[in-house]
Amino acid sequence: MSHPAFVAFDRVSLAYDETSGYAVEDITLSIGSGEFIAIVGPSGCGKSTFMKLCTGLKAPTQGTVRVDGKGVAGPLKIVGMAFQAPNLLPWRTTLDNVLLPLEIVQPYRASFKHKHDEYVARARKLLETVGLEGSEGKFPWQLSGGMQQRASICRALIHEPQLLMLDEPFGALDAFTREELWLVLRDLWQERRFTVVLVTHDLREAVFLADTVYCMSRRPGKIVARRAIDLPRPRDLEVTYSEHFIGIVHELRAHIGRVRKG
Amino acid sequence: MAAKRNLDRWAPWIFLVVLLLVWEFGVRLFRIDEFVLPTASASFRALYDNFGPILMNTWPTFWTTMVGFGIGIVVGVLIGVLIGSSRLMYNGLYPLLVAFNAIPKAAFVPILVVWFGIGVVPATLTAFLICFFPITVNVATGLATIEPELEDVLRALGASRADVLIKVGLPRSIPYFFASLKVAITLAFVGSVVSELTAANEGIGQLMLAASSTMRVPLMFAGLIVISIMAMVMYVAFAALERRMTGWAHRGMNMPG
Numbered sequence A: 001m002s003h004p005a006f007v008a009f010d011r012v013s014l015a016y017d018e019t020s021g022y023a024v025e026d027i028t029l030s031i032g033s034g035e036f037i038a039i040v041g042p043s044g045c046g047k048s049t050f051m052k053l054c055t056g057l058k059a060p061t062q063g064t065v066r067v068d069g070k071g072v073a074g075p076l077k078i079v080g081m082a083f084q085a086p087n088l089l090p091w092r093t094t095l096d097n098v099l100l101p102l103e104i105v106q107p108y109r110a111s112f113k114h115k116h117d118e119y120v121a122r123a124r125k126l127l128e129t130v131g132l133e134g135s136e137g138k139f140p141w142q143l144s145g146g147m148q149q150r151a152s153i154c155r156a157l158i159h160e161p162q163l164l165m166l167d168e169p170f171g172a173l174d175a176f177t178r179e180e181l182w183l184v185l186r187d188l189w190q191e192r193r194f195t196v197v198l199v200t201h202d203l204r205e206a207v208f209l210a211d212t213v214y215c216m217s218r219r220p221g222k223i224v225a226r227r228a229i230d231l232p233r234p235r236d237l238e239v240t241y242s243e244h245f246i247g248i249v250h251e252l253r254a255h256i257g258r259v260r261k262g
Numbered sequence B: 001m002a003a004k005r006n007l008d009r010w011a012p013w014i015f016l017v018v019l020l021l022v023w024e025f026g027v028r029l030f031r032i033d034e035f036v037l038p039t040a041s042a043s044f045r046a047l048y049d050n051f052g053p054i055l056m057n058t059w060p061t062f063w064t065t066m067v068g069f070g071i072g073i074v075v076g077v078l079i080g081v082l083i084g085s086s087r088l089m090y091n092g093l094y095p096l097l098v099a100f101n102a103i104p105k106a107a108f109v110p111i112l113v114v115w116f117g118i119g120v121v122p123a124t125l126t127a128f129l130i131c132f133f134p135i136t137v138n139v140a141t142g143l144a145t146i147e148p149e150l151e152d153v154l155r156a157l158g159a160s161r162a163d164v165l166i167k168v169g170l171p172r173s174i175p176y177f178f179a180s181l182k183v184a185i186t187l188a189f190v191g192s193v194v195s196e197l198t199a200a201n202e203g204i205g206q207l208m209l210a211a212s213s214t215m216r217v218p219l220m221f222a223g224l225i226v227i228s229i230m231a232m233v234m235y236v237a238f239a240a241l242e243r244r245m246t247g248w249a250h251r252g253m254n255m256p257g
């Protein structure tokens, strides 16, 4: 697929401190606007570091990161993020947790008081699309892990970010819930077409959801393979049993295997 | 199940009764002189007999303690927020606070007397000095232990440090704060009474000093009983307040004790 580049990494390296060497090295890639990419790689290879570079939470030691045509200096302010741990605030109800970004991001922040009803309606609608209707008033500890993760994804999307960063968001869930949430994410993305960076350990997840999958090497993390996923959309879970799908997964698996030995 | 829960509830009272019985009959059994260790009954009798003067001295002690405790809350929270939200402040101030906390607060009393004279001021300030530290440490801990990923989520939304503090840091540290109040209030009583022992005209500390000079040991024990009852009542009050304010914390996140 050809997209205008939304995120562009140009020969980016990052060292956390002087002594330990690069955590990620010489990363060049571009993510199109509305593209869904996935990053896979062994543990500790720098996937989360890539996320921090992408969102401006860390500045590169070398190279440049551009988002939406502008060089990144400091946190981006428009990004939605979700992690493996849902990190909901236990003193807020599900609804209020989802509303949190609107209390922070402009222009919502300025109008949060007098457009409160509108925003609540919006949050309810979003919660409904992920199957959380009826849980708006519950506190996070009253939700199951999967429900918390749904709420966490809603929180990442409520302010309609152009860029969604997901760091192993389904890693802690059982296989069924995970596949259910793939569909939720697929539908949300299909409808809104934000740009997504998904970090995952699950190759099937990467292939099912993404337009492009990148494989990273062991530390220092480099991009060792880029695989465009040419499965037609919209994709159904059925596709995960097709030969073509399994072929791609095997191909990626081979890359990872090489990386781990090498 | 229900029986066990009942037992849990009554446990403090049962232990109290056992303690009083051991005290009473221990003293009687070993025929310990009243001038050394009076029986529980003699101590309560002294409490009853001197109820008027004890009450008159209880009020100032309670009052100075509460004022010192109030100052301790304000100062403790301010310093706690300061060192909990800034790494520079944490690195710079924390060691000084630890050093300060290691000084026995009784050692401040003579200095406070020189500065403020004998009276309620040294007692109030000693209560304050002894009780603010746990509040500071707990508030700072609550602030400093925000999950880094949650902070990333907020910063990627463009949240300022003040936003993070207000939306997450402060609410998050509230259970830590209330947990520290229980400890701080009992410490405040220690501070005020210690100060009253040497630098006051009234208060339970003074009453005990006077009783000591006339060898009225049961009355001294009556003073101790009054102090611990006051501290206990306040502890229970703040524990109840804690439960009311931070119900979410006991299920939603791991809490300090």
Ligand SMILES: Nc1ncnc2c1ncn2[C@@H]1O[C@H](COP(=O)(O)OP(=O)(O)OP(=O)(O)O)[C@@H](O)[C@H]1O
Residues within 6 Å of the ligand: A016, A017, A023, A042, A043, A044, A045, A046, A047, A048, A049, A050, A219
């Ligand atoms: N704040 C930090 N300070 C110093 N080194 C760090 C820091 N964060 C990560 N690292 C190092 O950078 C490397 C990459 O870490 P990163 O968290 O990006 O890995 P990852 O690919 O996300 O791993 P995982 O799959 O286990 O989450 C690791 O070797 C790690 O030790």
Ligand SMILES: [Mg+2]
Residues within 6 Å of the ligand: A047, A048, A049, A167
């Ligand atoms: Mg990671």
